Amino acid sequence: MENMKAVRVHNYGGPEVLRFEDAPRPTPGSGELLIRVHAASVNPIDWKVRAGYMKDYIPLPLPFILGWDVSGVVEAVGSGVTKFKNGDEVYARPDVTAHGYGAYAEYVVAKETETALKPKSIDHVHAAAIPVGAVTAWRALFDAAGLREGQKVLIHGAAGGVGSFAVQLAKWKGAHVIGTASTRNQTFLRELGVDEPINYEKMRFEDVVHDVDVVFDPIGGDTQKRSWKTLKKGGILVSIVGPPSEDEAAKHGVRSAFLSAQGGSSLLAELATLVDAGKVKPIVETVLPLSEARHAHELNETGHARGKIVLKVA
Numbered sequence: 001m002e003n004m005k006a007v008r009v010h011n012y013g014g015p016e017v018l019r020f021e022d023a024p025r026p027t028p029g030s031g032e033l034l035i036r037v038h039a040a041s042v043n044p045i046d047w048k049v050r051a052g053y054m055k056d057y058i059p060l061p062l063p064f065i066l067g068w069d070v071s072g073v074v075e076a077v078g079s080g081v082t083k084f085k086n087g088d089e090v091y092a093r094p095d096v097t098a099h100g101y102g103a104y105a106e107y108v109v110a111k112e113t114e115t116a117l118k119p120k121s122i123d124h125v126h127a128a129a130i131p132v133g134a135v136t137a138w139r140a141l142f143d144a145a146g147l148r149e150g151q152k153v154l155i156h157g158a159a160g161g162v163g164s165f166a167v168q169l170a171k172w173k174g175a176h177v178i179g180t181a182s183t184r185n186q187t188f189l190r191e192l193g194v195d196e197p198i199n200y201e202k203m204r205f206e207d208v209v210h211d212v213d214v215v216f217d218p219i220g221g222d223t224q225k226r227s228w229k230t231l232k233k234g235g236i237l238v239s240i241v242g243p244p245s246e247d248e249a250a251k252h253g254v255r256s257a258f259l260s261a262q263g264g265s266s267l268l269a270e271l272a273t274l275v276d277a278g279k280v281k282p283i284v285e286t287v288l289p290l291s292e293a294r295h296a297h298e299l300n301e302t303g304h305a306r307g308k309i310v311l312k313v314a
């Protein structure tokens, strides 16, 4: 079996358990592609899994390789693959749980059904920033909340990996966007397209936000609790961090949903079209070499990254 460079987790723990080392190169099975990874992006799920917080929900065989976001070039295709060929530039949201092989590596295997041609107008670093963030924002706003033109949406964590896509997708749909972030991100929120930026360090959002149709919640806790009263009757709070209280929703006469976002090649293809049309732009604040995955995790774990942190592999 051929080897590759990868960042592996042999035991759960802090960023120091991420080991940059040689690992066996995966081979594509039926319906799968082998992708030569050019870039992989970092998501909070990565450090949550690394730390062992998700052991009961995402059982992975040790050692495993993290990384749910990849952009790269097709190196080989398994049997039954019809949509892609060697040399295609693709991006994907590989199912790490299937093999324990994620994108923090020189090669990753992804299913044909979770892959699309990457946007042509951007490089691999920016394409790798898209899948988890944009797919999650899309599923939450459009599939779960049914956000429509002219509606008002409160987007928490608007400067983050998912929030920065949520803002742009909501604006593309024609919604009025209220977004929360700290002082350092207020100008950035305007640049992203937020109509009403709210500085959560200077004011309580629930004092100034009323009658929204949709709350998008990637924060949870106290932020979620204080969000109920900002909704109009019949509105909806969609959380991506945990199931919201049904009692609270009923008490406020609103609906709620929790979403664990799944990808899919057709949505990735649609997102690529939006990116190439200039409607949505992935925000990458930090690019690090694969060998510095530990530092990437330290930065992501602060909970204050702007846009995405990307590992450049090739």
Ligand SMILES: NC(=O)c1ccc[n+]([C@@H]2O[C@H](COP(=O)([O-])OP(=O)(O)OC[C@H]3O[C@@H](n4cnc5c(N)ncnc54)[C@H](OP(=O)(O)O)[C@@H]3O)[C@@H](O)[C@H]2O)c1
Residues within 6 Å of the ligand: 043, 044, 045, 132, 133, 136, 156, 157, 158, 159, 160, 161, 162, 163, 180, 181, 182, 183, 184, 185, 200, 218, 219, 223, 239, 240, 241, 259, 260, 261, 262, 300, 303, 304, 305, 306, 307
């Ligand atoms: N269910 C799913 O399918 C799914 C998918 C993707 C992500 N998630 C989860 O969703 C969460 C967010 O993911 P992400 O990738 O967007 O994370 P992220 O990029 O690490 O989020 C960081 C952002 O959160 C903002 N923030 C922190 N505290 C805030 C507060 N009190 N109010 C408003 N904004 C605040 C920060 O802005 P400031 O620096 O300005 O504070 C920063 O821009 C994570 O817990 C992740 O695991 C779930």
